[in-house]
Amino acid sequence: MTFIQTSPVSHAQHHAHPVMGSLHGMEIALEFGTPASQQAQAAVAGVAEFSAFTRFAVKGAGAAEWLGAQGMELPAAANSWLMQDSTLVLRLGNSEYLLEDQFVAGHASRLAQGSAPVGAKLYPVARSDAALVLSGQHALSILAEICALDVAAELANNQRLLMTQVANISVTLLSQTLNGKTLYRLWCDGTYGPYLWHELTAMAQEFGGGPVGLSFYFK
C-alpha cells in the first residue's frame, strides 16, 4: 500500500482550490489558476511550494568525507551551495550538508535509498522542511519588509546562502536562476510552513501577485 504524504503547507492552500498532484510521494499544489494568470502572478510576485522534492542531510566533522566518498561535490565555503547534476548541495555552516533533488530524482534520492550513513562524527539529519519559492519583480521588496538583512547585497554572490529569520521564523535562503528568472528559495521547519505561506502570499497579493503552482516552473 502506498501512502501519499500531505504537503506541510497544504491546509493553508486549501481555500485557494489548487489543482493538486502527487510528486515523489507528496501531494502538492500544481496550479492555482490558468497558465496566463500564473505567469502574470509569477512575474509580479509569485509564491510557490517546492516541499515535495527529496532531501537528504548529514552533519558532523565526518560528513564532508563521507559525502565525498559517495561521489558528491561539496561547496568549498561555509554557507554556500552548488548544483551537482540536478541536485542542490547546500553547506549549512561548517559541517552540515543538505542535498535536495529538484524536479527529477537525483543524488538525494540515491543516498536516501542507500544504506544509512555510518561513521565517526557523522550524523543523519531528518528534514521535513516546508520549501517555498518567491519570484517576480517585487520579490526583493517583500523580503525587505520581513527580513532584517539586505538580501540583494548578501546574495550578490549567487552561490551564497543565508540562515536568518524571515517574518520572525528561521529560514535558509538563497537565490537561484530557474528558466532564466531569478527566484528566492526558502526552507523552514515544516510546522511553520502554513504561517510563512500565509505571510508571503498576503504580501504578494498587495503587489498584485499571489500563489503559483509547481507546474509553472516544471512543465
Add this chain to the structure above:
Amino acid sequence: MKLLTCPVNGTRPLSEFVFGGEMRNMPDPAQASDSAWAAYVYNRTGAPGLKKEWWFHSPSGTWFVAERNTLTDQVARTYLYGQEDKA
C-alpha cells in the same frame, strides 16, 4: 537595532540570538568537594565586567562564545568554542 556577530554567519540582529548564560568551567564532579560543587551549581557572580557568555544563533543552530562587558554591553569578540585563538 542591537547587533551581534556570529562567527559563522556574520553580523545579525540580536533577535536572531538566544542567550545561553555565562560560560563557566565545571569542576570534576568526582573530585570536587561538596562546597565547590554547590558553588558551581547554585552561585553566580553578578559583578559587572568582561565575561564569557554562551550565545546561540537560532536560524543556524550555532553555539558560540561572546566576550561581553556586562557593564557597558560592548562585545569584545565572538568565536566558536575551542577556537579562541582564531578570534
